Amino acid sequence: MSRTTLATTILSILAAAVAVVGCDSGFVTDPRDIVFPESDVSYSQHVQPLFDLSCTTSGCHDGFTQAAGLRLETYADLFQKPGMVRPNDSARSTLRLAMRGVTVLHPRIEPLLTENQVRGVAIWIQEGASNN
Numbered sequence: 078m079s080r081t082t083l084a085t086t087i088l089s090i091l092a093a094a095v096a097v098v099g100c101d102s103g104f105v106t107d108p109r110d111i112v113f114p115e116s117d118v119s120y121s122q123h124v125q126p127l128f129d130l131s132c133t134t135s136g137c138h139d140g141f142t143q144a145a146g147l148r149l150e151t152y153a154d155l156f157q158k159p160g161m162v163r164p165n166d167s168a169r170s171t172l173r174l175a176m177r178g179v180t181v182l183h184p185r186i187e188p189l190l191t192e193n194q195v196r197g198v199a200i201w202i203q204e205g206a207s208n209n
Contacts, residue, residue, distance in 0.1 A: 109191060111127045120206075120208050152208040167203040170202050173198060
């Protein structure tokens with residue numbers, strides 16, 4: 078086997094190995110794949126990834142558009158509007174009410190959030206809305 082053939086073979090095997098490992102990168106790209114636990118909800122592991130995939134798309138709550146004057150790109154953004162998130166009081170938090178469709182602030186959330194996701198954000202708020 079020539080050096081060129083050997084090098085090509087080795088590179089092909091390495092490329093295949095990288096491709097296989099890369100297929101299970103752990104990155105979620107579909108918001109429906111975000112599942113909240115029944116307790117100990119994490120802002121960084123559950124809430125913000127949901128917002129990133131469902132809410133901060135162009136034309137919605139990104140830094141440029143800021144639909145209804147609301148950004149959802151950072152933890153601090155959630156506290157820029159009074160009452161949006163009321164730690165330990167999900168029942169009166171505007172965010173939870175909008176996600177439930179109780180307020181007219183948000184006509185329709187697309188893609189639709191699952192019941193688990195809406196409940197998960199409410200649990201996170203009720204647990205103190207920590208930046209965890």
